[in-house]
Amino acid sequence: MATIFGLDYQTLWFLVIGGVFTGYAILDGFDLGAGALHLFFNKETSRRIALNAIGPVWDGNEVWLVIGGGALFAGFPGVYAAVFSAFYVPFMLFLTVLIFRAISIEFRSKEAMPWWRKMWDVCYCLSSATIAFLLGVVLGNLLLGIPIDDKGNFTGTLAYFLNPYSVMVGITTLALFMMHGAIYLVMKTEDRLYAKLTVMVRNTTIFFSISILLLSFYTLLYIPHLSNAIRNNSWMFFIPVAMVFAIANITRMVAKRQYRFAFVSSSITVSLLLIIVAVELYPNMVISTASPAYNLTVYNSASSEKSLGIMLLVAAIGVPLVIAYTTFVFWTFKGKVKLDEMSY
Amino acid sequence: MDVEILSRIQFAFTISFHYIYPPLSIGLGLVMVAMEGLYLKTGNKLYENMTKFYTKIFALIFGIGVATGIVMEFEFGTNWATYSKYVGDVFGSALAAEGIFAFALESGFLGVLLFGWNKVSPRVHFFSTVMVTLGSMFSAIWIVVANSWQQTPTGYKIEGEGLAARAVITDFWEMVFNPSSIQRVSHVWIGSFIAGAFLVLSISAYYILRKKHLPFARSSFKIALCVATVSSLLQLVAGHASADVVAEHQPAKLAALEGHFEKDKAADMYLLGYIDTKNKKTVGLNIPGGLSFLTHGDFKAPVKGLNNFRQQDQPQALNVVFQTYHLMISIGMFMIALTLFACWHWYKDSLFEKKWLMHVFMWSVFLPQLANQAGWFAAETGRQPWVVYGLLRTSDALSQAVKAEQVVFSLILFSVVYTLLFALFIYLLNKKIKHGPSHPEEDIDHSPQLKSMANELGYTK
Numbered sequence: 001m002a003t004i005f006g007l008d009y010q011t012l013w014f015l016v017i018g019g020v021f022t023g024y025a026i027l028d029g030f031d032l033g034a035g036a037l038h039l040f041f042n043k044e045t046s047r048r049i050a051l052n053a054i055g056p057v058w059d060g061n062e063v064w065l066v067i068g069g070g071a072l073f074a075g076f077p078g079v080y081a082a083v084f085s086a087f088y089v090p091f092m093l094f095l096t097v098l099i100f101r102a103i104s105i106e107f108r109s110k111e112a113m114p115w116w117r118k119m120w121d122v123c124y125c126l127s128s129a130t131i132a133f134l135l136g137v138v139l140g141n142l143l144l145g146i147p148i149d150d151k152g153n154f155t156g157t158l159a160y161f162l163n164p165y166s167v168m169v170g171i172t173t174l175a176l177f178m179m180h181g182a183i184y185l186v187m188k189t190e191d192r193l194y195a196k197l198t199v200m201v202r203n204t205t206i207f208f209s210i211s212i213l214l215l216s217f218y219t220l221l222y223i224p225h226l227s228n229a230i231r232n233n234s235w236m237f238f239i240p241v242a243m244v245f246a247i248a249n250i251t252r253m254v255a256k257r258q259y260r261f262a263f264v265s266s267s268i269t270v271s272l273l274l275i276i277v278a279v280e281l282y283p284n285m286v287i288s289t290a291s292p293a294y295n296l297t298v299y300n301s302a303s304s305e306k307s308l309g310i311m312l313l314v315a316a317i318g319v320p321l322v323i324a325y326t327t328f329v330f331w332t333f334k335g336k337v338k339l340d341e342m343s344y
Numbered sequence: 345m346d347v348e349i350l351s352r353i354q355f356a357f358t359i360s361f362h363y364i365y366p367p368l369s370i371g372l373g374l375v376m377v378a379m380e381g382l383y384l385k386t387g388n389k390l391y392e393n394m395t396k397f398y399t400k401i402f403a404l405i406f407g408i409g410v411a412t413g414i415v416m417e418f419e420f421g422t423n424w425a426t427y428s429k430y431v432g433d434v435f436g437s438a439l440a441a442e443g444i445f446a447f448a449l450e451s452g453f454l455g456v457l458l459f460g461w462n463k464v465s466p467r468v469h470f471f472s473t474v475m476v477t478l479g480s481m482f483s484a485i486w487i488v489v490a491n492s493w494q495q496t497p498t499g500y501k502i503e504g505e506g507l508a509a510r511a512v513i514t515d516f517w518e519m520v521f522n523p524s525s526i527q528r529v530s531h532v533w534i535g536s537f538i539a540g541a542f543l544v545l546s547i548s549a550y551y552i553l554r555k556k557h558l559p560f561a562r563s564s565f566k567i568a569l570c571v572a573t574v575s576s577l578l579q580l581v582a583g584h585a586s587a588d589v590v591a592e593h594q595p596a597k598l599a600a601l602e603g604h605f606e607k608d609k610a611a612d613m614y615l616l617g618y619i620d621t622k623n624k625k626t627v628g629l630n631i632p633g634g635l636s637f638l639t640h641g642d643f644k645a646p647v648k649g650l651n652n653f654r655q656q657d658q659p660q661a662l663n664v665v666f667q668t669y670h671l672m673i674s675i676g677m678f679m680i681a682l683t684l685f686a687c688w689h690w691y692k693d694s695l696f697e698k699k700w701l702m703h704v705f706m707w708s709v710f711l712p713q714l715a716n717q718a719g720w721f722a723a724e725t726g727r728q729p730w731v732v733y734g735l736l737r738t739s740d741a742l743s744q745a746v747k748a749e750q751v752v753f754s755l756i757l758f759s760v761v762y763t764l765l766f767a768l769f770i771y772l773l774n775k776k777i778k779h780g781p782s783h784p785e786e787d788i789d790h791s792p793q794l795k796s797m798a799n800e801l802g803y804t805k
Contacts, residue, residue: 056455059410063451067443069417074440077432077510084421084428085743091422092754095415096761102411103765106404110772151507153425154745303433304503304512310437318444325452325475332456332463340462 002305009308010298013075014282016315020071022274024064026180026267027326031058033181035101035128036174037200038121045339046193047121051105052343053188056333058105060326062098067322074311078152078301079285086146086154087138090161094134101127109344129174136173140166143226143277145287150294152286152301168218172211176273179204180266183250187259188337201254201262209247216240225287229279236279243272348739350751351423354758356724358415360717361762365409367716370484370533371540371571372402373477378567380470394564395473396461397781398544401773403458408769410451412762423751426507427731427741434500434511434519435490442486450479481533488532492524494732495723496593502735507744511735523593527585534582535719537575538679539712544568546709547777549702557780562696565705569690573683579676584638590726591639594733595648596658597726600665602626602635604649611635611647614670619662624651626666659728669722675715682708 002009031054041047073080084091100123108120144165147156182204186197219226230236246268253262281287285301288294302308376398383391417439420428456464456472464472499518500511513519545568551561591598598604603619603626604611613635617628633643640647650658659665682704689695696702731738 052459056459059407059454060448060451062410062414063443063448066414066417066447067440069414069421070436070439070443073417073420073428073432074436077429077436080421080432081425081428081743084418085423085425085745088422088743088746088750089753091418092757095418096757098414099411099761099765102407103768106407107768107772110775151744152429303436307433307437307513310513310516311440314437314441314444318441318448322444322448322452325449329452329455332460343459 002309004312009305009312010302011283012312013071013302013308014278014285014298016312016319017068017071017075018274018278019319020064020068022271024061024068025270025274027061027064028058029132029177029270030054030180030184030263031061032128032132033177033179033204034185035124035181036132036178037181037185037204038125038128040200041193041196044117046196047117048109048339048344049189049193049337050185051108051124052339053185053337055105055344057329060329062102071311071315075303075308076285076296076298076301077303079296082148082152082154082286082296082301083142086148086156087141087161089158090134090138094131094138097127097130097134101131105344132174132177133170136170137161137166139173139277140169142286143169143281144223145289147290148286148288148294148296149290152294152296155290165218165223168211168215172208172215175204175208175211176266176270179208179250180263180270183254183259183263183266187263188335190336198254202251205247205250205254212247226280229282230276239272239276239279243269243276246272345748347742347746347748347751350748350755351742351746352738354423354751354755355419357755357762358412358419358758360720361766362409362412362416363716363720364713365405365412366480366484367532367536367539367712368405368543369402369409369540370477370480370536371538372398372405372543373473373480373540374537375540375544375568375571376402377470377474377477378571379564380473382567384466384470390559390563393781394560397560398564399457401543401547401776403454404769404772404776406450406454408765412765415758422754423743423746424731424741425743425745427736430510430736430741431490431494431732432510434497434513435493437513437516438486438490438493438520442483446479446482446486448479449482450476453479484532484536485529488529489520489522489525492528493519493522495528495727496522496524496589497732497735498522507740511732524586524589527582527589531579531582531586531719534575534579535712535716537571538579539716541568541572541575542679542705542709542712545572545705546707549705550777551780552696553699553702553706560781565696566690569683569686572679573687576676576680576683580680583673583676588639591647594727596650596653597665598635598639599648599650599652600659600662600726601669601722603662603666604635604647605651606649607651608646608648610644611649613638614666616670617666619666621662656729659726661725661728665722665726668718668725672715672718672722675711675718679708679711679715 004012007015034050034054038047038050041050069080072083104120104124104127108117108124111117141161141163144163146154147160148154179201182197182201186194186201189197230239246265249265250262250269253259253265283297283299284295285298286296288296303311376395379391379398380395382388383395453472453475456469457476460469460472497511499513499515499520499522501514503510503512544564548561548565548568551557552565587598587601590601599611602611602613603617605624605626610633612626612630612632614626614628614630617626617630619626631637636645636647637643639645650662686695686701686705689698689701727733729737729739731741
């Protein structure tokens with residue numbers, strides 16, 4: 001079996017996909033969160049500033065989802081096929097909402113009528129919140145396991161997806177993104193909108209802290225397979241500890257008005273949460289509730305080593321480039337938002 | 345209806361709708377690179393104004409292209425799970441490369457292109473415009489390579505049997521440069537250039553007819569006419585090259601394209617006609633032996649006909665394949681004639697005097713769209729009954745877990761959403777065009793020979 005740094009290709013590609021989805025959660029997380037907060041801003045100018053704060057970057061952020069989907073298709077076709085066909089209806093709804101969100105951002109500014117703008121504001125806010133929630137629900141189902149047979153085909157019903165655990169993961173994801181989005185917006189705004197956002201940062205941080213606490217208790221009490229890895233490898237306990245410190249550091253940095261560091265802390269929180277997900281799932285990617293023998297693992301659903309080798313090379317060349325020009329774009333638009341003739 | 349036909353309708357519908365936008369982005373991007381390049385070179389504000397105006401239209405098109413493109417990526421897995429498992433190993437790497445190299449490039453720099461006018465220097469901005477255009481061209485490469493592999497698979501081996509069978513890559517470059525890749529990528533690129541150029545031609549012709557933003561419109565018209573003429577001519581070469589590949593590697597498709605039934609006989613080339621499927625013959629205006637001549641350089645050379653193939657290996661919708669193919673060719677020929685005619689009048693300095701010509705150009709924006717769609721319909725329905733030519737049948741490629749009523753649900757959902765989306769697109773595009781470039785007073789080219797014209801038109805301060 002071919003390895004790099006002692007890790008086999010399947011595991012490495014699992015890490016690449018984990019990395020891309022973490023990048024997606026950090027980047028699209030803040031603009032989805034900003035969207036979910038949109039209706040809390042009352043004045044037209046505030047809404048425009050909030051929208052233009054994410055204006056130049058949201059499209060680029062969403063690309064990480066496309067890369068993640070492509071990476072999954074390429075590296076683990078079995079998982080891609082099983083998950084996407086199992087979640088048929090939720091994914092179709094997800095796509096519809098994604099389209100509505102994109103068009104509300106694009107179309108809102110094109111007419112000045114108050115009803116037009118209000119309509120797209122509502123559409124933008126609800127779609128952002130729904131996307132965050134649905135992403136969480138999908139993650140929740142993956143953590144819990146879904147009924148799939150020996151051929152990787154889903155055997156459950158639509159109602160299966162909205163189980164209490166997945167709904168809790170959905171709400172926690174929404175809360176996390178709202179906090180992350182509020183911190184991003186506070187970096188981008190001035191004056192009264194800024195003052196209002198500092199309050200929002202506090203409230204959303206409380207909302208997230210409560211959600212994650214309840215979710216953690218629920219997981220530990222009722223879903224034992226999601227703490228196996230950390231229970232068996234006690235050194236891994238540093239991951240949840242680091243996460244708690246990262247959350248605490250958000251409030252500390254907000255109090256010091258060092259919002260850039262607060263944003264880094266909330267990004268670290270997102271990463272650590274997904275690292276916990278990864279270590280608890282690995283080597284499984286989809287857990288079958290029908291029988292552990294039907295689990296889709298990084299080994300039984302991966303592409304050939306030849307194919308994975310090519311893709312690792314593509315990623316090794318491509319990812320640094322993506323990071324370089326993402327940084328360039330964010331650097332170009334750093335600082336507070338100023339509206340001009342080309343703005344939304 | 346069963347899951348197969350419903351899934352095929354849904355895929356055809358969503359991909360056709362999506363395919364309105366990416367070719368426009370690629371083509372318009374190229375025209376914008378030309379405009380902004382001229383601005384950098386001459387410093388003439390007119391070109392800057394032009395780039396800014398078309399950037400706004402580009403943003404609208406690009407936004408819808410991205411939104412409808414994500415649907416495509418999901419649909420492989422949701423509706424075609426068996427296909428995804430079958431091909432994942434082979435062109436997963438092509439799709440991953442598209443995401444990382446192409447899509448990220450264009451979406452990243454799009455922010456600078458749209459909002460960076462006052463944030464970066466003109467040179468960096470021009471660089472961003474070039475990167476966005478290159479990004480959209482790269483993404484065409486990877487996705488067309490993947491599709492070409494489905495048409496002419498190479499560089500793979502088959503592992504496993506039945507539903508568990510899958511194609512496994514053996515040689516990456518052989519997969520990328522499969523026999524039809526280069527021809528089909530160029531064919532798609534040029535089709536996109538034509539689509540973008542004709543959009544600019546249409547908008548400019550509209551302004552010229554309305555006598556609005558004249559220097560702006562005339563100058564944009566000329567830039568776009570150059571792109572359109574060169575591309576239309578090149579398309580003749582690229583199109584012919586694509587057909588040659590079909591003749592060599594997909595004989596059943598070639599037979600369907602020209603409605604050729606008889607086993608190993610000389611084949612005619614039709615200009616117009618239809619396939620009488622009941623009597624297994626084709627009726628219409630033809631060049632006897634034309635197809636034999638084009639593929640073998642000999643009017644009497646035998647060409648495989650549909651009768652050479654078993655019924656279950658022939659494309660089913662023969663008339664769709666035949667008609668869409670011929671529609672594409674007719675439109676292509678018309679566009680060559682139209683652009684050459686316009687160039688001749690440009691040479692004679694009478695380009696903008698012919699009102700009827702401007703009317704023709706205004707409505708011609710639909711032609712490349714029709715030709716692009718028709719070409720893809722011919723390529724994809726002609727590949728049937730295979731989804732991967734000769735390897736995997738479309739009927740075997742479906743998701744086993746998905747039921748007909750779920751596809752009905754999503755099909756209705758997409759119909760409603762896309763209708764709404766299209767209505768909004770047309771409304772906003774129309775509004776942007778009516779609004780015109782933002783600073784009409786900057787339309788004036790202050791070079792001496794145009795000053796008198798500007799005075800006549802009432803543009804003086």
